[in-house]
Amino acid sequence: MTEVWCFQMEKSKYDIMYKTANxxxxxxxxxxxxQKTLAAMAGLDxxxxxHVERCLKCPTIDTLNKISNALNITLSQLLDFDHPPKETKNVDLLKKITVLFNQLTPEEANHLTNIIFKIVEFKKH
Known part of the structure; x- marks a missing residue:
C-alpha cells in the first residue's frame, strides 16, 4: 500500500511540475x-x-516568484493552470527592451535611441 501512495505522490508532483513548466x-x-533573457531578468542561471521548463528541476517558491516578477505577472497567475497567459502588453516588451538596452555600449544605446525616435517621427507623418 505504501508503494502505491509514494507513486501517486511522485506522479502528482510531476503533474504540477509539468503544468508549471508549461x-x-x-x-x-x-x-x-x-530563456536566456528571462533568466537574466529573474536573476537565474x-x-x-x-531545466525547469523541461521538468528536470523543481523550482522553489522563491524561484517561481522571481520568474513571475520578471514576467510582470503575479505568482498566482503563474500557478493558475486553468487560465492560459493573456496577450502581452507594452510593459512586458519594455522590460525586454530595457534588459537588451542595458547590454549595449553608450554609443550603441545612443544610436538605437536615435533609430527609435526616427521610427516614431515616421509613424506620425
Whole structure:
C-alpha cells in the first residue's frame, strides 16, 4: 500500500511540475523572451531555467516568484493552470527592451535611441 501512495505522490508532483513548466514557457514565449533573457531578468542561471521548463528541476517558491516578477505577472497567475497567459502588453516588451538596452555600449544605446525616435517621427507623418 505504501508503494502505491509514494507513486501517486511522485506522479502528482510531476503533474504540477509539468503544468508549471508549461505556464512558464507559455508566458515567456508570449512575451517574446528567450530563456536566456528571462533568466537574466529573474536573476537565474539560463541552464537552470531550461531545466525547469523541461521538468528536470523543481523550482522553489522563491524561484517561481522571481520568474513571475520578471514576467510582470503575479505568482498566482503563474500557478493558475486553468487560465492560459493573456496577450502581452507594452510593459512586458519594455522590460525586454530595457534588459537588451542595458547590454549595449553608450554609443550603441545612443544610436538605437536615435533609430527609435526616427521610427516614431515616421509613424506620425
Amino acid at each position: 505556464q512558464i514557457r507559455s508566458y515567456r514565449t508570449s512575451a517574446g523572451l528567450s 539560463p541552464a537552470f531555467l531550461g
